[in-house]
Amino acid sequence: GHKAALRQTPTPEGLTHDWIIFLRGDDKVKVENFIQKIRFNLHPTFKYPKRGEVCVCVPPYQVIESGYGGFNMPVDIFFDYNGVSKKLTLYYYLYLGVTPAISNIRCEKIIFQNPSEYFCKKLFSS
Numbered sequence: 001g002h003k004a005a006l007r008q009t010p011t012p013e014g015l016t017h018d019w020i021i022f023l024r025g026d027d028k029v030k031v032e033n034f035i036q037k038i039r040f041n042l043h044p045t046f047k048y049p050k051r052g053e054v055c056v057c058v059p060p061y062q063v064i065e066s067g068y069g070g071f072n073m074p075v076d077i078f079f080d081y082n083g084v085s086k087k088l089t090l091y092y093y094l095y096l097g098v099t100p101a102i103s104n105i106r107c108e109k110i111i112f113q114n115p116s117e118y119f120c121k122k123l124f125s126s
Contacts, residue, residue, distance in 0.1 A: 001022060001024075001103075001104050002020060002021040002022065003102065003104075004017045004020075004094075004102040005017060005100065006097075006099070006100050010068070014068050015067055015068050016067075017096045018065075018066050019067060019096065021040060021062060021092070022061060030125075031059070033123070034122040035078065035080075036079065037056060037057040038061040038075065040056065040063045041075070042065070042071075042073065043067075043071040046067075068096070072091055073093070075090045075092055076088070076089050079119075080122065081116070081119050082119065083118075
């Protein structure tokens with residue numbers, strides 16, 4: 001999901017919104033038990049468009065930024081699967097509006113086909 005707030009006045013660079021994008025599990029699920037890291041792939045116009053190799057390896061999985069327009073953001077989720085990193089990419093549209101505040105939560109259901117016993121233990125230890 002994401003939250004965005006319209007700034008009262010744009011920055012000298014033209015940034016009109018402050019926003020946060022995040023990934024979290026259901027209230028009953030500790031996703032950190034089976035997620036290695038999250039990489040938020042920001043729009044190429046950002047100074048550092050790839051986030052997460054170092055800074056989003058532990059909860060909260062989030063990026064706080066400022067911007068002026070919405071964009072489609074690939075979010076790479078890396079799972080610890082039998083000691084091997086497996087990547088799943090979800091696409092999230094981060095939109096900014098003319099209203100003072102935006103709050104959007106999107107739910108995704110992920111089905112793991114034939115998970116190993118190792119991975120099941122990680123999933124159910126949440």
